[in-house]
Amino acid sequence: MQPAEVIGIKNLVVGYGEGAMSDFTYPPINANAYKGEMVALVGRNGAGKSTLLRTISRLQPMMNGEITVNGATLESIGRSEFSQLVSFIPAEPVRLPNTTVSDFITLARYPYHGWFDGLSHTDTTMVGKALKAVNLFDYRNRFLDRLSDGERQRVMVAFAIAQDTPVILMDEPTAFLDLPSKFEIVRLLREQTLLGKTVIISTHDLQTAFGFVDTIWLMLREGIRIGSPEDLVLTGAIDSLMDGTLVKFDMSSGQFKYTNSKTLSAYVSGSKRSLVKWTAHALERLGYHVSSIVLDTTSIQVEVMESEGKIQWCIENHKRKPTFDSLRNLCMFIKLEMNAG
Amino acid sequence: MERSSKNYGKSKERKPTGKVGMMAVLLAVLVFLLVFIDLLLGSVRIPMSDVLKFIFTGSAGSEVSQNILFNFRLPRVLAAVLSGSALAVSGLLMQTIFRNPLADPSVLGISAGASLGVALVVMGSSALGLSFLGNQFSMVLAALAGSMLVLMLVMAVSVRVRNVIVILILGMMFGFAASAVTSILQYFSSEVSLKSFVIWTMGSLSSISGNQLWIFALLVFLGLVLAMLVARPLNVLGVGENYAQLLGYNVKAIRMVVFISTSLLAGSTTAFVGPVVFVGIAVPHVVRMAVKTSNHHVLLPTTLLAGAAFMLLIDTIAQLPGAGIVLPVNTVAALMGIPVVIYVIFKGSHFHAAS
Numbered sequence: 221m222q223p224a225e226v227i228g229i230k231n232l233v234v235g236y237g238e239g240a241m242s243d244f245t246y247p248p249i250n251a252n253a254y255k256g257e258m259v260a261l262v263g264r265n266g267a268g269k270s271t272l273l274r275t276i277s278r279l280q281p282m283m284n285g286e287i288t289v290n291g292a293t294l295e296s297i298g299r300s301e302f303s304q305l306v307s308f309i310p311a312e313p314v315r316l317p318n319t320t321v322s323d324f325i326t327l328a329r330y331p332y333h334g335w336f337d338g339l340s341h342t343d344t345t346m347v348g349k350a351l352k353a354v355n356l357f358d359y360r361n362r363f364l365d366r367l368s369d370g371e372r373q374r375v376m377v378a379f380a381i382a383q384d385t386p387v388i389l390m391d392e393p394t395a396f397l398d399l400p401s402k403f404e405i406v407r408l409l410r411e412q413t414l415l416g417k418t419v420i421i422s423t424h425d426l427q428t429a430f431g432f433v434d435t436i437w438l439m440l441r442e443g444i445r446i447g448s449p450e451d452l453v454l455t456g457a458i459d460s461l462m463d464g465t466l467v468k469f470d471m472s473s474g475q476f477k478y479t480n481s482k483t484l485s486a487y488v489s490g491s492k493r494s495l496v497k498w499t500a501h502a503l504e505r506l507g508y509h510v511s512s513i514v515l516d517t518t519s520i521q522v523e524v525m526e527s528e529g530k531i532q533w534c535i536e537n538h539k540r541k542p543t544f545d546s547l548r549n550l551c552m553f554i555k556l557e558m559n560a561g
Numbered sequence: 562m563e564r565s566s567k568n569y570g571k572s573k574e575r576k577p578t579g580k581v582g583m584m585a586v587l588l589a590v591l592v593f594l595l596v597f598i599d600l601l602l603g604s605v606r607i608p609m610s611d612v613l614k615f616i617f618t619g620s621a622g623s624e625v626s627q628n629i630l631f632n633f634r635l636p637r638v639l640a641a642v643l644s645g646s647a648l649a650v651s652g653l654l655m656q657t658i659f660r661n662p663l664a665d666p667s668v669l670g671i672s673a674g675a676s677l678g679v680a681l682v683v684m685g686s687s688a689l690g691l692s693f694l695g696n697q698f699s700m701v702l703a704a705l706a707g708s709m710l711v712l713m714l715v716m717a718v719s720v721r722v723r724n725v726i727v728i729l730i731l732g733m734m735f736g737f738a739a740s741a742v743t744s745i746l747q748y749f750s751s752e753v754s755l756k757s758f759v760i761w762t763m764g765s766l767s768s769i770s771g772n773q774l775w776i777f778a779l780l781v782f783l784g785l786v787l788a789m790l791v792a793r794p795l796n797v798l799g800v801g802e803n804y805a806q807l808l809g810y811n812v813k814a815i816r817m818v819v820f821i822s823t824s825l826l827a828g829s830t831t832a833f834v835g836p837v838v839f840v841g842i843a844v845p846h847v848v849r850m851a852v853k854t855s856n857h858h859v860l861l862p863t864t865l866l867a868g869a870a871f872m873l874l875i876d877t878i879a880q881l882p883g884a885g886i887v888l889p890v891n892t893v894a895a896l897m898g899i900p901v902v903i904y905v906i907f908k909g910s911h912f913h914a915a916s
Contacts, residue, residue: 279806363853
C-alpha cells in the first residue's frame with residue numbers, strides 16, 4: 221500500500237537566479253515525502269540543503285521544475301493558505317529582546333487571523349498545547365533571550381507545532397546543541413510525525429540521521445539518493461557522501477572510520493574482552509589496522525592487563541617494553557615515538 | 562534542571578500585562594500634567610486659575626490671557642505633542658523594520674531631504690533673487706517636498722531589493738547626498754540666509770501657526786493610523802523578514818506602508834518644527850525597556866504617549882530661562898535626553914541590541 225504523498229518534487233532545479241552564483245545550479249531533484257514521514261536532508265556543506273528547504277517554503281524562487289504540497293503546486297497556493305500548510309524554521313537563531321516565550325509562540329497563530337481580529341480561545345489553547353508538547357509550559361513567561369540554546373530550539377519546535385501545519389521544515393535544528401538536547405529535539409519532531417505531520421530537517425549529524433529518521437534524502441554532487449538509512453548503507457550510497465575524504469563507512473560497525481594510506485598493523489592481547497576492544501579502538505583511531513593474530517607486518521604489539529583494579533598497557537615488541545597507566549599516555553607515546561620517522 | 566528553575570520562572574518574570582496598563586495611564590496623566598505646565602510657561606505670566614479654566618472650559622476669563630493661550634501657547638503645546646509622538650513612533654517603526662536599535666527616521670534620509678528642501682528655499686532663493694520664496698509657508702512646502710522626494714527614491718529601491726540592510730545603506734547614502742548639496746548651498750549663501758537656515762536646523766515649536774497646525778495634525782494622524790494598521794505584521798517583522806513571509810505576510814507591501822507612515826510623521830515634523838534628532842532614537846528605546854515587550858499593540862500607544870511627554874518636557878525646559886528667551890529644541894532634547902538614556906541603559910542590566 222502506498223502512503224499518501226504530502227510533498228512532491230519533480231525535476232526541481234534550485235539555485236540563485238541572479239548575482240555571482242547565477243551560473244551555478246544543483247542537479248535536478250526528484251523526491252517525495254509521505255504523510256507522517258520524518259525525512260533528514262543529508263549532504264555536505266554547499267550541497268544545497270538549505271536552498272532546497274528555502275525553496276519548498278517559498279522563501280526562494282525555484283529555477284525550474286515543480287513542487288506540490290498535497291497535490292497542489294506551490295504557485296497555485298495563496299499566501300495565507302500556504303502559511304497554514306508549511307512551517308519552516310530557518311537555521312539562524314531568533315534574537316528578539318523583551319519577548320516572552322508565549323508571546324513569541326503566539327506569533328505562529330497569526331496565519332489564522334485577519335487584520336483586526338484578536339486572539340481566540342483556540343489560539344491560547346494551541347499555544348499552551350505547543351508549549352506542553354516541548355515541555356516548556358513552565359517557561360512561558362520567561363524572556364526568549366534568557367534561554368539556553370537547547371531551550372530556544374525547543375521553543376522553535378513549539379513555534380512550528382503552534383502554526384499547526386501538516387508540513388514542518390527545519391534547517392539544522394540540532395546544530396550547536398549538546399547530545400541530550402539533540403536527542404530531545406529529534407524525539408519531539410518524531411512525536412509530531414506520529415501525529416501525521418511530515419517533518420523534513422536538514423542535518424550534518426549522521427548519528428541522528430541514522431538513528432532516528434524514516435528516510436534520508438542524501439544530496440550528492442551527482443544527484444539525490446533517497447531511502448531509509450539502511451537502504452543507503454546497503455546500496456553503498458552513503459560512501460559517496462565521503463568521496464574525496466579519507467573517511468569510509470564501516471559496514472560491520474556502522475561507524476565512519478579513517479582509511480589510511482599507510483598500512484600499519486597492530487596486535488592487541490589481553491585478559492578481558494572489553495579492554496581489548498577499546499584498546500583496539502584507540503589504535504584504530506591512530507591509524508592502525510588491528511588484527512587478531514600477529515602478522516609479519518605487525519609494527520606494534522600491545523598487551524593490556526588488569527590487576528587489583530589497575531589497568532596497565534605494555535608495548536611488548538618495543539625494546540624498552542614501556543608500560544602505561546592510561547590509554548591516553550599509550551596513545552601519546554605511540555603517536556610521538558613509534559610514528560616518528 | 563527544569564523543575565528547579567520552575568519557581569524562578571514563575572516568580573521573577575511574571576507577565577507584565579497589568580504593569581503595561583498602569584504605565585499607559587501614568588503616561589497619559591503625565592502628558593496632561595505637562596500640557597498644563599507648558600501652557601503656564603511663557604514670557605507673560607498668566608495665573609494658574611486662568612490656565613485651568615482655559616483647559617477645562619476653553620476660555621481663560623481675561624481677554625489677554627485668552628489671546629496668549631489660544632494664539633501662542635496652545636499651538637506651541639500642540640506642536641510639541643504632535644511632533645513628539647510623530648518622531649517617537651517613526652523611530653519605533655524604523656527600529657523594528659531595520660531590526661537595529663540605532664535606527665531612527667533620519668536613516669532613510671527623510672530629514673536630510675527635508676533639510677535640503679528648506680536649504681534650497683532659504684539660501685537658494687536669495688542667491689537667485691527670489692526673495693518671495695523665503696516665507697514660512699514655502700519653507701514648510703519645501704521640507705515636505707524634500708522628504709517626499711527621498712521617500713520616493715527609497716520606495717523605488719525597496720520594490721527591487723529584498724535585503725532591508727541594503728535599503729538602510731541606500732537611504733543613508735541619499736541622506737548624505739542631500740546633506741552634501743545642503744552644505745554647498747550653505748557655503749555659497751549670504752550670512753543672513755545662512756543664519757536663518759541654521760536657526761531652522763535647531764528646531765522650534767513656536768513658529769507654527771493656527772492653519773498650519775491643522776495640516777500638521779492631519780499628516781501626523783494619517784501616519785499614526787498607517788502605523789497602527791501594520792502593528793500585527795510589525796510584531797512578526799521584528800523576528801525577521803523570513804518569518805513574516807512564512808506567516809503569510811507580503812513583506813514588501815508592509816515595508817511600503819511603514820515607509821509612507823514614517824515619511825508622513827518624520828517629514829511633516831521636520832517641515833513644521835525642524836530637523837529634531839534624538840527623540841526618534843531615545844524614546845522608543847526607553848519605552849521598550851520600561852514595558853519589556855516587543856508587541857506593537859502595546860509599544861505603539863505607549864511610545865506615542867511617551868514621545869508627546871518627552872517633547873513637552875523639552876519645551877518646558879526650553880522655556881526655563883524666562884524673560885522670553887527660548888532655547889532651541891534640538892539642543893535641549895540632546896542635553897536632556899542623553900543622561901536619561903545613559904541612565905536607562907546602565908540600569909537595565911540585560912540590555913540587548915537586536916541584531
